[in-house]
Amino acid sequence: MAQHEIEIILTRQLASCMATPVFLVDPAGTLLYFNEPAERVLGQRFDEAGEMPVERWSTIFSPMDAAGVPLPAESLPLVVALTECRPTHGHFWIHGLDHTLRRIEVTAFPIVGVADRFVGAVAIFWEDPGE
Amino acid sequence: MKVVVWGTRGSLASPGPDTARYGGNTSCVEVRADDGTVLVLDAGTGIRRLGMQLPPSLPRVDLLLSHLHMDHIQGLGFFAPLQRPNMDVRIWGPPSTTLDLRSRLIRYLSPPLFPVHLRDLACCLTLQEIAGGHFDIGPFKVESGLVCHPGTTLGYRIEAGAASMAYLPDHELRLGAVSLDGDPAWISGFDLVRGVDVLIHDAQYTAAEYDGHSGWGHSTTDEVVRFAARAGVRHVVLFHHSPDHDDATLDRLVADAARLAPPGLTVTAAAEGTAYTIAETR
Numbered sequence: 583m584a585q586h587e588i589e590i591i592l593t594r595q596l597a598s599c600m601a602t603p604v605f606l607v608d609p610a611g612t613l614l615y616f617n618e619p620a621e622r623v624l625g626q627r628f629d630e631a632g633e634m635p636v637e638r639w640s641t642i643f644s645p646m647d648a649a650g651v652p653l654p655a656e657s658l659p660l661v662v663a664l665t666e667c668r669p670t671h672g673h674f675w676i677h678g679l680d681h682t683l684r685r686i687e688v689t690a691f692p693i694v695g696v697a698d699r700f701v702g703a704v705a706i707f708w709e710d711p712g713e
Numbered sequence: 714m715k716v717v718v719w720g721t722r723g724s725l726a727s728p729g730p731d732t733a734r735y736g737g738n739t740s741c742v743e744v745r746a747d748d749g750t751v752l753v754l755d756a757g758t759g760i761r762r763l764g765m766q767l768p769p770s771l772p773r774v775d776l777l778l779s780h781l782h783m784d785h786i787q788g789l790g791f792f793a794p795l796q797r798p799n800m801d802v803r804i805w806g807p808p809s810t811t812l813d814l815r816s817r818l819i820r821y822l823s824p825p826l827f828p829v830h831l832r833d834l835a836c837c838l839t840l841q842e843i844a845g846g847h848f849d850i851g852p853f854k855v856e857s858g859l860v861c862h863p864g865t866t867l868g869y870r871i872e873a874g875a876a877s878m879a880y881l882p883d884h885e886l887r888l889g890a891v892s893l894d895g896d897p898a899w900i901s902g903f904d905l906v907r908g909v910d911v912l913i914h915d916a917q918y919t920a921a922e923y924d925g926h927s928g929w930g931h932s933t934t935d936e937v938v939r940f941a942a943r944a945g946v947r948h949v950v951l952f953h954h955s956p957d958h959d960d961a962t963l964d965r966l967v968a969d970a971a972r973l974a975p976p977g978l979t980v981t982a983a984a985e986g987t988a989y990t991i992a993e994t995r
Contacts, residue, residue, distance in 0.1 A: 585897065585904040588859040588889070594899065595888055696810050696865045697844035 587701040589693050590614065597704075605705040611636030611664050614702070623686060623709050625678025636661065643676040650675075659690035660705040667692045667700060673710070685710040714876035714991045716911060717743040720759020721983040723883070723917050723931070723953035724784050731959035736985025738762075739784040740882050740953060742913060746873045747993050750851030754869065754880045754913075755779055756789040759985065764793035771800070775850050777857075778806030779882050780866040781817050789818075790827050800836040805843050805857075807865040814842045843867065852993075861889025861901040862930040870905040874993030878911040879946075882953050885915075886932045886940055887923065893939045900940070908945045910991045913983060916951035919966065934970040941978055948979040948989070 586594075590606065594615045597604035603620035607613050613634045621627050624643065634642070640655035647653060653674055655661050662670040669691035677683055690705040720738035728737030739757030751767065753760065753776045767774060774794050779785055794800045806814050815831070818840070822831045831838070841848075844865065845858045856870040860881055868881035881902050886893065889901025897903040906912050917931035932940075934951060941949035951967060958966065967982040974980045981987075 583896070583898040585858075586899060588861055588901055591889060591891070591899055591901055592861065594891060598891070695844070696859070697808060697842075699844065 586614070587695060587699070589695040589699075589701050593693060593702075593704055603707050603709075605660065605707065606702065607636070607639075607660065607664065607704075608702045609664070609700055611640075611661070611703075613639045620707070623678065623684060623707065624676075625680030625682060631679075636664070643678065646675050648675065659688045660703055663690035663692050663703040663705070667694070714747070714871075714873045714878065714993055715743075715745045716878055716913075716989040716991070717745070717763075718759075718913075718950075718983045718985055718987045719743060719763045720755075720757040720788070721952060721954050721985055722757070722784070722956060723915070725956045726758045726784075726787075727956035731961075734960040734984060735954060735963050735982060737956075738985060739787060740779075741788065742880060744853070744871055744878065746852045748852055750853060751775070752777060752850060752853060752855075752871065753792075755785045755882060756787070756792060757784050758788040758791075760788035761791040761793075764791070764795075767794055769797060769800075773801040773803070775803045775805065777855070777867075777869055777880075778804065779868065779880070780807060780862065780864055781821075782864070782883070783821075785882070786818070786821055790822055790829060795834045795836050795838070798835045798837075801839070802834075802836045803839045803841055805841040805848075807844050807859075807867050808842050809865050814840050856905060858902065858905050860884045860905075861886070863928070866930075868902050868905045870909065875995045876991035876993045877909040878913070878989075878991065879906040879909045880913045881905065881915060882913065883915050883930055884932055885928070885930045886936045887927065890940075893936065893943055897943070900943075902940075903944055906941070906944045906946055909947070911948045911950060911989050912941055912944075912946045913950045913952045914941070915953040916966075916970070916982075917953050917955050922955070934966050935973055938970050938973045938978070938980055941980075942975050946978060948981070949974075950989075951980070951982040954982070 673687040688707040720741035738759035740755040741759030742754040744752040860868040891899040971980040
């Protein structure tokens, strides 16, 4: 595998030190990493899930709105950050791979390095404990 | 390919009797191809003596800056080729996230820090901004890549024929690698150094000294040996010596580091004037 950009390596390093769930993808949307706090929300360890394309991670967690209507991939904050290269925020429901339904809030933003290199995107998210 | 070390020190020039063998000048390395093409890696204070050695008949010299911390550019204004009207000088280096290379260099090469403006230099000066990627200079194939160090910092891999060397003078492996034993895709600088004949690499700290200096951008001697071994390097040259490390200390550090090296990996410490010759044809 080709070496990751330094901004991606450093983002993963930061994520590995954070108590906030973090989800990291490359410019093509391929999931590169999620940290241990994210594992609790997503219901699976990253070592078990592994890297996966955007088509898989955008559906595997069955994102849906409050009415239970499935959300199209292009409406997910991380996909917006990837395709439109802008930060975005949203909240929705997911089914963790442990079969638990959770409401999460997500903030996603593109990672743009020196010389305006678009090197990926990151989502930080919170499980809403009130739901 | 011939590689000559003109400045070995990191952070601050530290001349004196205690540093005479390894040298007190800051980072500068000359790389010369068999056809005479000259690359200069960084413009620390060691570049002054190098500049005086370059013949006026040399038509072109390419200076590759790893980054713009002072210990890597302080000698720039004293690089003789910059004042030669017929000399083609090309400076390659990184922009920041907000300033281009010219704007960054002008911050140093202008009053009050320096009396001569960049625009007033006599040579034919070209600035080439790079933030990674491949380019050719004469017979040299140069690969550049951003590495883990505060600010925008490049490492270089340089090949000529069968010869290869890499130059990562400032590089913090501890923050730049998820694990030195893990997937190389997650190790800063790995692709630049993979399998090179000679790697010149930051080794400013001992493991004990690293405590309290996390995030300052430098590696420890033992980490550098592990990194080089993992990447299949043949000869790693410890570089960017701490100004607090005198010759006796460096003797001890390189001996300790060499004991960690697996068979097939040579470990030495950079000393001013040392030359490494790497065959371009095999």
